[in-house]
Amino acid sequence: MKINSLRPLTGEGRKLFIETYGCQMNAGDSEIVVSIMQQEGYRYTENIDEADIILINTCSIRDNAEQRIWGRLSAMRQLKRRKPSLIVGIIGCMAERLKEQLIEKGTGVDIVAGPDSYRSLPELVRTAEDGTKGINVELSKEETYAEIAPVRLDRNGVSAFIAIMRGCNNYCAYCVVPYTRGIERSRDPQTIVAEARTLFENGYREVTLLGQNVNSYSFGEVGFPELMAMVAEISPLLRVRFATSHPKDISDRLLEVMARYDNICKAIHLPAQSGSNEMLGKMNRKYTREWYLERIAAIRRYMPDCAISTDLIAGFCGETLEDHQQTLSLMKEVGYASAFMFKYSERPGTFSARHFEDDIADDEKTRRLNEIIALQNSLSVVSNEAEIGKVRQVLVEGTSKRSDEQMCGRTSQNKMVIFDRGDHKAGDYITVKITSCSSATLFGEEIFE
Ligand code: 5AD
Ligand code: SF4
Numbered sequence: 001m002k003i004n005s006l007r008p009l010t011g012e013g014r015k016l017f018i019e020t021y022g023c024q025m026n027a028g029d030s031e032i033v034v035s036i037m038q039q040e041g042y043r044y045t046e047n048i049d050e051a052d053i054i055l056i057n058t059c060s061i062r063d064n065a066e067q068r069i070w071g072r073l074s075a076m077r078q079l080k081r082r083k084p085s086l087i088v089g090i091i092g093c094m095a096e097r098l099k100e101q102l103i104e105k106g107t108g109v110d111i112v113a114g115p116d117s118y119r120s121l122p123e124l125v126r127t128a129e130d131g132t133k134g135i136n137v138e139l140s141k142e143e144t145y146a147e148i149a150p151v152r153l154d155r156n157g158v159s160a161f162i163a164i165m166r167g168c169n170n171y172c173a174y175c176v177v178p179y180t181r182g183i184e185r186s187r188d189p190q191t192i193v194a195e196a197r198t199l200f201e202n203g204y205r206e207v208t209l210l211g212q213n214v215n216s217y218s219f220g221e222v223g224f225p226e227l228m229a230m231v232a233e234i235s236p237l238l239r240v241r242f243a244t245s246h247p248k249d250i251s252d253r254l255l256e257v258m259a260r261y262d263n264i265c266k267a268i269h270l271p272a273q274s275g276s277n278e279m280l281g282k283m284n285r286k287y288t289r290e291w292y293l294e295r296i297a298a299i300r301r302y303m304p305d306c307a308i309s310t311d312l313i314a315g316f317c318g319e320t321l322e323d324h325q326q327t328l329s330l331m332k333e334v335g336y337a338s339a340f341m342f343k344y345s346e347r348p349g350t351f352s353a354r355h356f357e358d359d360i361a362d363d364e365k366t367r368r369l370n371e372i373i374a375l376q377n378s379l380s381v382v383s384n385e386a387e388i389g390k391v392r393q394v395l396v397e398g399t400s401k402r403s404d405e406q407m408c409g410r411t412s413q414n415k416m417v418i419f420d421r422g423d424h425k426a427g428d429y430i431t432v433k434i435t436s437c438s439s440a441t442l443f444g445e446e447i448f449e
Helices: 024-039 063-082 093-103 118-129 177-181 189-201 224-232 252-260 277-282 289-302 321-334 351-355 362-385
Strands: 015-020 053-058 087-092 111-113 134-136 159-163 206-210 239-243 267-269 307-314 338-343 391-399 406-410 416-420 429-437 442-446
Touching (some): 015 024, 024 053, 024 087, 024 118, 024 206, 053 063, 063 087, 087 093, 087 118, 093 111, 093 134, 093 177, 111 118, 118 134, 189 206, 189 224, 206 224, 224 239, 252 289, 277 321, 321 362, 338 362, 362 429, 391 416
Parallel strands (some): 087 111, 159 206, 206 239, 307 338, 416 442
Antiparallel strands (some): 406 416, 429 442
């Protein structure tokens, strides 16, 4: 990497556009990247056509995520033909996974930066402007960007994400994340609480604590339950959520803290991945179906009203029809409120790519996935219908997509509710009686107690 030390350390008002794919962690990282670049004088723009620098924050979790980025890169090459000075950078998981491959001849990529090297982006951009490709894909044991105040890009002004940890040590057999995001490290709790307090003082009413595996958060004496309590104590008007948790770490202590605070939302996303012990073992998930169901029972003991959602993978290596049936029966037994559902996608370098054969034909994976999706749709309807007649507190997020006369907001259980505008504004709490539903949304009427 060549660094030209004669140039001033500033972006001199040059305009940065950033495009984000993948998970909420990536959305949070893009906000950190904008913050780092702004400190160097770059200006953020929402208009790609006026950008001097375009960064694409990428995801490698499944092959189709990467294919989409290759498609975007061909669009970038067209933009570059019109504006040869344009700098294009690939950052995030795909940068980490493919490294030099991304700046080979003809891709049009000038910069490659992995998830732990965002502090070096201003340097990398300068290097690229001098005509040399800039690459930094070093992973770190310590980097948490703890003191960097993210520039909020979502702008609903009500709910924000706070990254509390980075990386993952679980090495689920199918998953590329430990390779692209490195080992687990937790951020200093004081910086987390300070960030949440600043958000609250600026009108935000909901924070989601983010990590690949938040409930293994640990910093000195502070574990995840203690951190949740610290953030919940900021104000009863600040809702607290978290994502994502690994079933192995969903402790009674955490459930007890969740139950104790009204402002900790009663929603847990608990990825099961499969209902078959055979598959769970091969996936290296470190729990059995029975153990998982016991944790679900524990959640219901502490919080009868808690919504539970999940992630499921269809067609993992060697999955039999019986294994698949076990997934369907687990779904029914838990009665998930919602789910993210995927076809298994082999990722090079992972344990399952190295040791198991990806032996379920694609159309069979699709068939199983469709069965899972159809079942979940009916479970989502059941879960939503159970809400009808209930009275829920809703945090107003903004105007409904369907009509200016209506607004939308979420219940503690993370269900979206549509209601008449009245004189509400984003950030208000209102009490709503649920009157009807679709599989995705609830409809309600404000009530005055
Ligand atoms: N193929 C399909 N789905 C995957 N996930 C992770 N890796 C893969 C893969 N190789 C899913 C898991 C995880 C979610 C974020 O993505 O369900 O919980
Ligand atoms: Fe991937 Fe498993 Fe870590 Fe989640 S917990 S990021 S699925 S390795």
